[in-house]
Amino acid sequence: MAAQPAQNERIDRLEEALMEMAYQSRKTEMELAHLSREMLEFKGEMRVFKDEMREFKDEMLAFKEEMLAFKEESQASRRVMDRQWGEFKDEMLAFKEESQASRRVMDRQWGNLANRLGTLVEDIVAPGVPDAIMQAFGFDVTEVSVRRRRKVDGRVREYDVIAVAAGRVFLIDVKSTYRREYLAEFDSALAEFPLFFPEYQPAAAVAVVASLNLSSEIIDLATARGWLALQLSGGYLEFVNSDQITL
Template sequence: MQVDTNERINLIEDALYKLTINVDNLTKNINNFHNEMSEFKEEMSEFKDEMSEFKDEMSEFKKETIKDRRNMNKQWGDLANKFGTLVEDIVLPSAIPLIKRYFNSKATTSMPRLHRKIDGREGEFDLVIADEGKLFLFEVKSSFYREYLNDFIENIKGFKELFPEYKDKQIISIFASLSLNNKAVKELTDKNIYAMAYKEWDYMDLLNFNDIKMSDFKA
């Protein structure tokens, strides 16, 4: 009986010893894991800081890129204006994508510097773009003056007499320039003419599209 008791005690002591060893190992593992997690947390914090710096750098790079593009657009516009190629270099490449986007137009014909003279009556348009149902008449100037607007309106009135082949098309008039201030845009809007110009020297756009109703352009 005494032997059995001693054996049991020995077994219990052995089990307690092993348990102590296991607890020590578990404690060490937990401590190691805690240390590793602390290191990982520090690394993630450093990574977060690096990503924040990278984000700031990318933001600055984006700002510089936009600034450079705007400066380039302005310089390109000045050169085109100087050499008289505003229509070909600036307006025409932007006009077709614009009318497709805003008017869902499938342009079939573009005619820069369209001119015709009939029975003493004469008219010239810087750019005319036609699709199946609409006709887009562009007046292109380096700057805006009221006399330019008045001349454009007179040309619009006489267009279908000079070009009867387009008599069934709806006329949409667009005054295009490198830059248009708010006063010029308002004057154009009052005459139901779209104002096309660089938006903050970033890209060419219709500045008063939402202020004009298509119904105003019934020919």
């Protein structure tokens, strides 16, 4: 009878062992199933990743080809720009040389014109003086002389135009461009006129500043001195301040 409980105890332990084995087997199956699902999911993710990597690789290859094409296009554009810049520099150099040559010619022409302009102005003024005096004052001009130059006591004076009319001597100072500083020079020449040309005494001297075009400042300054101002107007010489000067 004592052997019976021991046998039952062994049977119980065997059943527990079998149950534990069955539990562990089931647990292992569940873990394997879970691992299998995870592996399937991982394989799916890897497949997607491989596809994405393949697309990325294709995009990178296309980008590389675009960059290569851009580089080649940039190099071609750079060559064109370098050529155009070289041509532009050559053109600018030629233009500079041409401009310098033109300027030398222009300077020479202006120099020639400046040398002739004094005579040219007198050639215009002197012939027109008789008509201008007649129109402004009704005087008949009996004598006109140009560039009257005389030396007295080692000093020389020259008067551009001298016109005689109605007992008056019109002393005309002609300048291509009449500047303010010329007024003082003419004032000095007027004071010495009787010394250099006494034969015109006792005729009254009438001072006249003349140019093709006088500035309003020169006209006002001349008028303030009691001098006449003569300039070209409408193709004719005209005393522009004769209404303000009493002879």
